[in-house]
Amino acid sequence: MNGRKQTLLAIVIALVAIALPLVTPDYRAQIALLWVMVLFAMTWDILGGQTGYNSFGNVVFFGIGMYASAVVQRDSGLDYFVALFLGMGLGGLIAVAVAAILGSMVLRMRGHYFAIATLGLGIAAAELAAGWEFIGAGSGMTTPLYPGDPGVQYLFFCYLFFALTAVVFCLLAWLYRTRFGLALNAIRDNEDKAEAMGLRTGLYKTVAWMIAAFFLGLTGGAVGNLLRFVDPRDTAFAGATYGVWMVLMAILGGKGTLWGPVLGAVVFHVTQELLWTHLLGWQRVALGLIIVAIVVFFPQGILGWARERWPERFGHKVEAS
Amino acid sequence: MADNLQLLFDAPLLIVQLLLDGILIGAIFAVAAYGMALVWGVMNVINVVQGEYVMLGGFIAFQLTLWDINPFLGVPVAAVILFVLGIAIYYGIIRRVVDKDLFISLLATFGLSILMQQLMNQIWGSQVRTAQSGLSTWFLFDYQVTVSQVKLVAFAGALMIGVLLILFLKRTRLGQAIRATAQNPRAARVLGIDTDRVFAATYGINAALCGAAGAFVVMAYSVHPYTGLPYTVRSFMIVVVAGLGNLPAVILAGLGLGASETMAGFILGVQFQVAFVFCLLVIILVFRNTMLGRKRRYLK
Numbered sequence: 001m002n003g004r005k006q007t008l009l010a011i012v013i014a015l016v017a018i019a020l021p022l023v024t025p026d027y028r029a030q031i032a033l034l035w036v037m038v039l040f041a042m043t044w045d046i047l048g049g050q051t052g053y054n055s056f057g058n059v060v061f062f063g064i065g066m067y068a069s070a071v072v073q074r075d076s077g078l079d080y081f082v083a084l085f086l087g088m089g090l091g092g093l094i095a096v097a098v099a100a101i102l103g104s105m106v107l108r109m110r111g112h113y114f115a116i117a118t119l120g121l122g123i124a125a126a127e128l129a130a131g132w133e134f135i136g137a138g139s140g141m142t143t144p145l146y147p148g149d150p151g152v153q154y155l156f157f158c159y160l161f162f163a164l165t166a167v168v169f170c171l172l173a174w175l176y177r178t179r180f181g182l183a184l185n186a187i188r189d190n191e192d193k194a195e196a197m198g199l200r201t202g203l204y205k206t207v208a209w210m211i212a213a214f215f216l217g218l219t220g221g222a223v224g225n226l227l228r229f230v231d232p233r234d235t236a237f238a239g240a241t242y243g244v245w246m247v248l249m250a251i252l253g254g255k256g257t258l259w260g261p262v263l264g265a266v267v268f269h270v271t272q273e274l275l276w277t278h279l280l281g282w283q284r285v286a287l288g289l290i291i292v293a294i295v296v297f298f299p300q301g302i303l304g305w306a307r308e309r310w311p312e313r314f315g316h317k318v319e320a321s
Numbered sequence: 322m323a324d325n326l327q328l329l330f331d332a333p334l335l336i337v338q339l340l341l342d343g344i345l346i347g348a349i350f351a352v353a354a355y356g357m358a359l360v361w362g363v364m365n366v367i368n369v370v371q372g373e374y375v376m377l378g379g380f381i382a383f384q385l386t387l388w389d390i391n392p393f394l395g396v397p398v399a400a401v402i403l404f405v406l407g408i409a410i411y412y413g414i415i416r417r418v419v420d421k422d423l424f425i426s427l428l429a430t431f432g433l434s435i436l437m438q439q440l441m442n443q444i445w446g447s448q449v450r451t452a453q454s455g456l457s458t459w460f461l462f463d464y465q466v467t468v469s470q471v472k473l474v475a476f477a478g479a480l481m482i483g484v485l486l487i488l489f490l491k492r493t494r495l496g497q498a499i500r501a502t503a504q505n506p507r508a509a510r511v512l513g514i515d516t517d518r519v520f521a522a523t524y525g526i527n528a529a530l531c532g533a534a535g536a537f538v539v540m541a542y543s544v545h546p547y548t549g550l551p552y553t554v555r556s557f558m559i560v561v562v563a564g565l566g567n568l569p570a571v572i573l574a575g576l577g578l579g580a581s582e583t584m585a586g587f588i589l590g591v592q593f594q595v596a597f598v599f600c601l602l603v604i605i606l607v608f609r610n611t612m613l614g615r616k617r618r619y620l621k
Contacts, residue, residue, distance in 0.1 A: 054424045054427075054428075105603075105607045106603065106606070108610050108611075108614060109606060109607075109610050111423050111424070112367050112423050112424075112427060113561075113606055113610070115424060115427055116554075116557055116602070116606070117603055117606045117607075119554075120554060120600075120602040120603045123554075123595075123599045124596055124600045124602075124603065127593070127595045128593075128596045128600075130596075131590070131592040131593050137592075138592070240435055240438075244431065244432075244435070248428075251428075281443065282443070284435055284436075284442075285439040285440060285443070287432075287435055288432050288434075288436025288439060289432075291428065291429070291432025291435065291436075292414055292432040292433060292436065295425055295429045295432060296414055296417045296425075296429055297417075299421065299422075299425055
C-alpha cells in the first residue's frame, strides 16, 4: 500500500470508529475494549516487533496506570473527570519512570533471558500489589461511579480509547519513519553491529520501552474506570490474559509492522467476543489452544502471510520464474 | 516483619526448623530444575510447562488416593503417565518449534501451560489438594522442631531420582545419545543418532521427572492448578545459577533456594513468598548479566 491509500484507509477507519458506537449502543463496552486491545498490541510491538525484544511484562505498566488512577480518584476528592485525567497522567508518568529504571537493568539481557525476566517482573508486580494494604491488597480496589448515564459512560470511553489509539498510531507511524525507528530495526536485525556502528543501543531500547510504558499507563488508568474494579492478579497485572494477549495479537497480525498489531487485535478481539460467551469455563483452554495454534502454525502472522502471498502489493519486485 | 525477625532471635531453634523445611523442599525443586536443564541443554527449548507437569503429577497421585490407593504408588504412576504425555506433546507440538526462533518455543510452551492449568482446573477444581501419606511426624528438641516423615521421604526420593538419572545418562546407550546430542546435534546426526527420537525421549524424561516430583509435592505439601508457574520459575532460576548439565550445582542451588525462600516467607510474611521468588528471579538475572557485562558479554 502506498502512502495515499494508507491515509485514505486511516480516514475510513476513523469515520467508522466514530459512527460505530452511535449506531450500535449495545456493543459500546466491547468497542471500547477493542481499542484497548489495539493499544496493547501496538505498544507491545514497539519493543517486541520493531526492536526484537519480546516482553511478557508490559502489563506491569498497565497495572501501574490502573492503580495510580484508582488511588488518585480515591484520595484526591476531585471531580470525576479531573481526577480521572490527573490519575491517567500520573499513571503514565510513573510507568515511564519505572520503565526507565527497569529498562536500564533488564534490557541488557537478550532473547530468552529478557522474556523470562519480564515474565517474572509481571508476576512479581501482581504479587506485591496483592500484599500491599494501601492499594487494597488481594481484594483490589473499586473505582468511582461514572457521573451520568451508563450508556453515555461507554460512549465516553469508546471515544477516549479511540482518541488514544489514533494518537499512538500517528505517533508510531511517524516514529517508525524517523532515524529512531531505523535504529530500533537495526537493533532487531543485529544488535552487535548496530552498536559497532555507534548507535547507543541501550538508550534506544530504554526509550522505546518508555514510550510503550507511557501509553500503557494512560490506558490502564482509564481501563480501571471502564471495568469499575481493579484486581491485582486478574485485571491490573493480568500476565496470563492481557500480558499474553498483547504478544499474541501482535504476532497474529504480523509483528514488526505498523498495521499488523492493529489487524491482529481486531481479529483476536472479535473472535474472542464471538466465541467466549459460548465457552463458559473453557475460555482459557481455548486461549491456550489458540496460542499454541497461532505460534506453531502461523508464526508469520496475517500480514506476513499476505506479504508472501501477494508480494507485489507490498512493493516487492517479483522476478518472473 | 520486625516482629518475625525478633521471633527468630528469641527462638533460634526456629531457624533450624525453617532451614530444615527449606532444604527438604529444595530437593524437589532440584529435580524439576534438572529436567529443565536437560531439555534446555539438549533441545534449546525453555520449557515453561515445567510447573504444570509438576502439578499434574501431584493431581495424579491425589486421584489415586481418591481410589484408596497408596499415594506412594503415585510416584511411578505419575512418572509413567507424564512420560507418555511428554512424548505425545513432543510429537504434537514441541517438534514443530524446536528449530524455530527461541521466542516461538517459549510462547508455545507458555500457551501449553495456560491450557494445562485450565484443564486441571476443569478436572480437579480450583481447591488446594493434598494427599495423606499416612506417615507421622518426628519431634526433636522438646517438640520445638518438627520433621514430618513424608518430607524426609520426599527428600530421599528426590535424591534417588537424581542418582538414577545420572546413571541413566552415563551408562545407557540412550543416555549417551542424549549427551552427545546436547554437545553437538549436527555431529550426533552425522554419527547416526536419530536426534528426533533423542529429543522425544529427553522431553518425555523431563515430564516424567516433573511428574515424580509432583507426586512428592502433593504428599508433603499441596498442589493447585494455578501454582505451576512458580515451579517453572524456580527451575529456571536454579538452572541460571547452576548452569546446564551440572547436577551437583543444581542440587546445591535447589537446596539454597528452598532454604532462602522459606526464610523469606517467614520473615516477610507468607503472602509475599511468591513475590519473593519472582523478585529473586529478576535480581539474579540482573546480577548475572551485570557480572557478564564487565567482560562485554551478556545473557542470551
